[in-house]
Amino acid sequence: MKKIFTLLFFSLTLVGFAQQTQSVNAIPPGYYNTATGTGYTLKTQLFNIINGHNDRTYSGLYTTYLTSDIDMYYENNDTMLDMYTENPTGSECEFVYGGGLQDDGTLGNNECERYNREHLVPQSYFGNGVTPMYSDAHFVIPSDKHVNAQRGDFPFGRVNNATNTYSNGSKRGLNLNSGYSAGFTSTVFEPIDEFKGDIARMLLYFVTRYEDQLASFYSTSNSLSKVMFDGSTGQSFSPTFLNILLTWNQQDPVSQREIDRNNAIYVRQSNRNPYIDNNTYVTTVWGLPLGTSTFESLNAVSLYPNPSNNGIVTISTEIALDDIEIITINGQILQQIKRPTLENNTYTIGNLPKGFYFIKLSSNNDSVTKKVLVN
Template identity: 60%
Template sequence: MKKNFTLIIGLVSLLSFGQIPAGYYDSATGTGYTLKTQLFNIISTGTIDPGYGALYTTYLTSDIDLYYENNGTVLDMYTENPTGPDLCEYTYGINQDDGTGGTSECQKYNREHIIPQSVFSSATPMHSDAHFVVPSDKYVNAQRGNLPFGVVNSVNWTSSNGSKRGSNLNSGYSAGYTANVFEPIDEFKGDIARMYFYFITRYQDQVAGWSYDMFNGTSNQVLTNTFLNILLTWHLNDPVSQREIDRNNAIYTYQNNRNPFIDNPDFVCDIWPTQCATLSSQEFILNNVAVFPNPSKNGEFSITTTAELKNIAIYNINGQLVQEIKNPNAIETSTYKVNNLATGFYMLQLQTENTSVTKKVIVN
């Protein structure tokens, strides 16, 4: 969930660390897979499994909408519209899946295993681990099914908030896989990536025995190169939000363990430094970007870059997406135009095939 940006990422870290029990990560002193094992020991010791049915109780504090509509309804990543009214609005205990409905969106909500439960044969405690089992529209959950998460190239289905299913884009940071995948909206890509990093750390003593297209059969890297690159990119492009921090704290009260990659996002690149460095080295593509005039006086500005842009996204200071231009057309050589912005401070995210960069923009 994209609620914070580069200029306030330090504040995010302070906020998240402020909620961690004293000494919780004292033994997390290593790097690479040594650090991953240390985190496994921390988050696997003294845990509680409240049971699958208790997830609905956990969701009453972990997954309520206090961030968008701010009305206490179910926060579902597959139908939540970050910039306007949701098509689907669920109230806990009223629209819960009872074995009926689910033939279209907005009928029922249920429990979505971000890592499909078929991967681990619905065994406990994975089956009821709220750190990666989330409330979801029943119909959208079924459309995702057991598909891996990836970058959709050719769309064959889209949810009400823009989450989509289709063949994976076999190029750029998602190269190496061509079958169908499911892609959430940008707002929740980092959330899902950090759920995966939690899962492959929390269950690293078992995961090598599980078969899944995203996994490589090891207990250290766990993910194939393709899916590791996808999740690392999502993690880096979509920083930890207050919603994730609050969710982590709420789940801790029920399970007595935490998602370390929300508490300290740097753990990700401390464990996979080579892959992070490779992804970061691609940022030179967007180093020579000019945004002008800045400040803008009429809600309009231009972007010049030699890179071919795939997406232009503008976020307000609260982290809400206010405008998005997919596959923008240059009005002249290497120049793109953005307009119709109200007075305010914005973060401009520019994406190419392989990487992204964020710029600050002011409209007076």
């Protein structure tokens, strides 16, 4: 769903940011005091902070989900929030915890029949039933049983032509071997845009929390998902999949749902996902998506239609923006949008009067200015 920003957006954004900041204060004072380095040094420091969490058991995940994975954001009806079936803009499959549809070994040949638990890093990668990975809620999520099985052990990627598409738009097919996903041609699973950043940050958590075991996982694994990893303690991911995850992290910024989920899991496990608490840790550890700079990415942003005949301009980009300014030809800032939400790789500016404008786009301390005409 595209977001249309009007002149009221700036004040609304400030309210949302204040609410988000209040929620972030659930981080214990001093929790990240020792996270002072850069690069892979910082990654190891984060490992030392989040290592040794409480294992709540595999069956205990369903108790954790009662607070961590409830839909208070879309339908807002306390049903199970499943990233594989949640449709932010339309009807969907809905499960109620304890409502009789938890996986019992039957059904699951179609969507909406049973729900179970999905390991975003498949068990076959680190060992079936091996704890604490087996029951770590930071990357083990509730899911529709059928779509879970369809994803299987396939890595996450960017589908070219889908061979299978599921009810909320998630899909499976050969990876698009170009752009930010270049370098891989086999089958991948692609979640919808709404949850790409969520999944990326969960996988970044995994290689940080289990940094000391990554070499062992890689050397013994025969999982299809093995291609995502490189077996190293530092970079941890192979170049193609690191680039995909870093791009998704930028395209889909941290949401209130992720913040609340992180807080709920902390209550149960006593550890946190640092890349949700402080998303700048991602680029401090791994940098920007491989082979790109923020400035290059901003230059590739397109605005359309240009000229616009109805006061609406769409910004198409694969990089998350920190700030959008609409500036008149006289240098007056007509509208400023801070921390806008990227959806389906677009932002939409609405309610522009007729005239000639400069659109200033900013991200990671870089900026570019585009020209647009409204007739």
